[in-house]
Amino acid sequence: MGFIIEEIIEKIGLKNPEHAAKLSKNLAGLEAEIYPASESFFQKYYAYLEKEGKTIDFGIDCYLHMCDDMLIQRHKFIETGKYTSTSFDEVEKRVYGNEAIMTYHMHGLVLGQFLWFEQFERFKFFKENLIKYFPSQGKYLEIGGGHGLYMLGALELLPTDTVFDLVDISQSSINLAKGVIDNSKVNYTLKNVFDISDEDKYDFFTMGEVLEHLEDPIAILKKLANLIGKTGKGYITTPINSPMIDHIYLFNNETDIREVFDKAGLSILTEKIVISEHISPKLANKFKVPIMYAAFVEQKK
Numbered sequence: 481m482g483f484i485i486e487e488i489i490e491k492i493g494l495k496n497p498e499h500a501a502k503l504s505k506n507l508a509g510l511e512a513e514i515y516p517a518s519e520s521f522f523q524k525y526y527a528y529l530e531k532e533g534k535t536i537d538f539g540i541d542c543y544l545h546m547c548d549d550m551l552i553q554r555h556k557f558i559e560t561g562k563y564t565s566t567s568f569d570e571v572e573k574r575v576y577g578n579e580a581i582m583t584y585h586m587h588g589l590v591l592g593q594f595l596w597f598e599q600f601e602r603f604k605f606f607k608e609n610l611i612k613y614f615p616s617q618g619k620y621l622e623i624g625g626g627h628g629l630y631m632l633g634a635l636e637l638l639p640t641d642t643v644f645d646l647v648d649i650s651q652s653s654i655n656l657a658k659g660v661i662d663n664s665k666v667n668y669t670l671k672n673v674f675d676i677s678d679e680d681k682y683d684f685f686t687m688g689e690v691l692e693h694l695e696d697p698i699a700i701l702k703k704l705a706n707l708i709g710k711t712g713k714g715y716i717t718t719p720i721n722s723p724m725i726d727h728i729y730l731f732n733n734e735t736d737i738r739e740v741f742d743k744a745g746l747s748i749l750t751e752k753i754v755i756s757e758h759i760s761p762k763l764a765n766k767f768k769v770p771i772m773y774a775a776f777v778e779q780k781k
């Protein structure tokens with residue numbers, strides 16, 4: 481055994497063999513790319529766990545807890561065709577403001593970034609394109625930084641004199657991101673994206689998997705279109721048919737997402753869509769299987 485991710489899958493197998501088998505099946509043929517790509521992130525995550533007096537067993541328990549939540553949410557979603565949450569205030573109290581829930585949920589997501597191939601494809605797409613859309617120097621903002629992976633990617637790729645700001649509504653997420661990133665160049669602020677001042681300007685924003693947590697995604701995208709002005713760019717990802725304990729806004733397909741971007745005054749520079757199982761788009765649509773959607777955007781000309 482060479483890579484940390486292999487140890488993680490083996491340990492998941494001891495607690496939930498069916499789930500580990502499914503992970504291995506989904507990752508089959510992708511190991512040579514994903515395993516080495518995950519190593520430095522998982523090394524940082526292990527170091528953070530050690531500092532906190534924890535081991536990877538803690539992360540694995542969190543991950544399996546999150547997967548149980550997802551199963552329950554999926555059953556309800558298939559029954560009703562809706563996400564269970566409708567109110568941002570309710571989710572804020574129940575999830576973002578609840579340290580215990582937020583901790584296992586975010587640690588669970590840490591592992592998902594490389595155990596789930598569509599999540600890896602989302603990160604790969606980000607790394608392949610970020611430098612193309614970032615000016616030679618400037619200000620970079622990440623909204624909902626969560627586990628820190630995307631900020632680590634930005635730190636690796638962008639010029640050293642870049643200003644790196646991260647905002648998140650949850651203190652647990654900020655603690656995790658700070659611990660994993662472990663880089664004093666990043667400024668962290670506990671803030672709801674809606675409370676970012678209209679006077680603030682950035683050359684680039686990244687907002688991964690946050691749009692579906694909001695009641696009114698158009699309102700926030702209009703704000704972000706203003707934040708980047710005529711020359712800035714952004715990277716946005718949001719899932720389709722992906723019920724979770726904190727998801728509010730349901731995108732049924734990629735057309736729904738494109739329409740929201742359009743209404744907010746954003747145009748798409750390039751986009752990527754990956755189904756989370758190895759099945760056809762027709763089957764994914766029929767069985768409402770989660771789909772990863774990612775796009776680089778700018779203000780409409």
Ligand SMILES: C[S@@+](CC[C@H](N)C(=O)[O-])C[C@H]1O[C@@H](n2cnc3c(N)ncnc32)[C@H](O)[C@@H]1O
Pocket residue numbers: 576589623624625626627630647648649650653671672673674687688689690693717
């Ligand atoms: C699913 S995680 C996404 C983590 C990471 N950005 C990614 O792409 O995988 C969502 C993160 O967004 C944060 N968040 C949710 N609603 C937010 C809001 N209104 N303003 C700022 N952060 C928010 C949550 O606390 C959490 O850390």
